[in-house]
Amino acid sequence: MAKILKQGPGWRLGYHPEAGSYVGLLGGDNFAFELTEAEFEEFRRLLQQLSETIVAITPELMDEERITCEVESDRLWMEADGYPGNYRIRLILNHGRRCEGEWSPEVVPNLLQAVKMIEVF
Template sequence: MERIVKSGEGWRMGWNPNAAKFKGLVGGDNWAIELTEAELNDFCRLLEQLAATMSQIASELMDEEKIACEAESDLLWLEVAGYPHAYSLHLIVNCDRQCEGSWPADAVPGLLQAVQVLKVF
């Protein structure tokens, strides 16, 4: 299996099954964080959970109402904030290194689509 790198407007995501420790990569236009396989699996799983939550709650909010939702594992923390149809994403990695990153609302749909296509987990 070869290295996979996907990118779009404001986001990057990668997978290298042959890497020794950091098999995953997430990033924006001007930054990137290498992730272990377990961290990348959690990132994908939690992002999909948050996206589903935002979709489910959409009918309960007024059009101009914003919301923030968060999800975490032992390895990382994610938060989405904004409108159910347009929200930003914030990531904090909690393991042996402290790093964080965020994506603007216009980058999240492409990143979410890449997560669903990559299907590392």
């Protein structure tokens, strides 16, 4: 598989399976860090889980009701905070290295689309 780098204003997502220890890259306006294969797979899974959870609970919310939704594994903690269709994502890598990042609501739809397009399995 070839090296993949997807990016846009406020976000970067990379995957290079032959890079050695760190095959994934996450970045934003004010952060960038590399991920192991397991961390990258976990990031993709948790981001998808957050997105699906927000879609599932949206019909139950009142207009203008703010949501905060968290998901966690032994490697990552992630949070979506805002309104359905307009929320920020925070990420903390809590295994080994300690890294933290955040994507603004304007960036999240593009990031979600890019994550879906990268097939690593």
